[in-house]
Amino acid sequence: MTERPVIALDVMGGDGGVAVVIAAAELARERYPRLMFRLYGPEALIRAELAKAPRIAAEAVIIHTDTKVLGTDKPSQVIRRGRGTSMGLAIEAVRAGEAHAVVSAGNTGALMSMAYLSLRTMEGIDRPALAALLPTLKNDSVVLDLGANTECDAENLVQFAVMGAVFARTVLGVERPRVALLNIGEEELKGTDELKEAAALLRAVALPMEFMGFVEGDKIGQGDVDVIVTDGFSGNIALKTAEGTGKLVTGLLAEAFKTSWLTRLGYLLSRGALRALRAHLDPNAHNGAVMLGLNGLVVKSHGGANVRGFANAIGVAHDLVVADVARRISDDLANFRAHRPGPAALETAAR
Structure with missing residues (x-):
């Protein structure tokens, strides 16, 4: 320390x-x-x-x-x-x-x-990843990569998963972070070859995380996983979409409360809840993206x-x-390399 x-x-x-x-x-x-x-x-x-x-x-x-x-x-x-x-x-x-x-x-x-x-x-x-926290219905979740790498292969995604899990253990205090790959569906057959190979690798090696498979974009805000792994192109779009949705929701609420005296009364009665919502969505509360x-x-x-x-x-x-996050990442990567299955074992597992 x-x-x-x-x-x-x-x-x-x-x-x-x-x-x-x-x-x-x-x-x-x-x-x-x-x-x-x-x-x-x-x-x-x-x-x-x-x-x-x-x-x-x-x-x-x-x-x-x-x-x-x-x-x-x-x-x-x-x-x-x-x-x-x-x-x-x-x-x-x-x-x-x-x-x-x-x-x-x-x-x-x-x-x-x-x-x-x-x-x-x-x-x-091989490549650094930009990681940050996003608010969810439960606790915050770690998302990476958020724009450092527009294209990623399976090796990159596995390395991001390892780094994201260490980040979650450090910042969120989660002993065994739940990790998922962002995909167009939760079924194992969906997604690119890179995603499928990364998923197979993460399932094959016992790491200090719980690999949950795939997660779709509409589930990011549910808070059912602690770490969401993707390439920087999709990750940056997901981040900007989440930030824009937060502004949309608060903006629509503000306009809705102005429509009549009843809605204004509703605002007065719900000010505490609205302040809590604003604080939860405030970017300053989740500030600090990290190049891992x-x-x-x-x-x-x-x-x-x-x-x-x-x-x-x-x-x-x-x-x-x-x-000492760098040492923790190095230790987890060394463990992964030591127990990484060969191509034949991966092909058998995928059948």
Whole structure:
């Protein structure tokens, strides 16, 4: 266990800028008193905000840069000039061992590209995956990949399942996460060859998870599985659809309560339940997507996250560092490789 987790913060990423990031670090330090921070951005602005953050001001390390990654920057542009940006320097701190994790609310594509080139993938991982929490009718569920890989083979999906299960055990506290592959049906005969092969592999090896087979898109919100595994193309669509549906529901409710004096009365009577619904669907409550599978932890915050939301992203980084998530992923992958069935056994099992 890491006694003093050090988090590198890109203070120039996101809509809220320096003020939100520093206030979030202060809130996170209140929750996790042993947290330490390295702050990358304009020193004068950082020091001005640190005057309002007594918990972290004394120990925070400031690394000055006036250069940032813009939201409009393409990954190819950032790769050429990004090393001196607040995002690039924060990632480099993880690679150099100066920080245990980096948290940024900046350009997602740039963050993924620079992190991949700087940190590279762990041994046994072909591609990193972007994982995040989605609210359900029960508890939150982990979904990955959410956009890092548009096309995936069976090996990628199995690796995502292993990483997602470790993430669920760490963040959700589920001892044996229920894992399923996103598919167009729950029947074993449905889906692509890659999905069928990944399912066969996950059924064949005893891993610290409960493999549930396939799950359809309309079941994601039911909360009957803890980890939903898919390629980045489908995963990103599922994420955006879920976020849009949440906004649709709250928007329709708001309009419905304006139609008559009876509906307004209904609103007054149901305000508590509506506040609970809004809090459950609030992206800030589930903030902090993680690039799993790299030689270093990278957490992506929503660009529009408020102080509480960014603090939650820092909290995700803290939990993964303390739990030594990289070692857990390596151990589970080693177990999988040691007991992986050969092609003949897989073919026999599929009959």
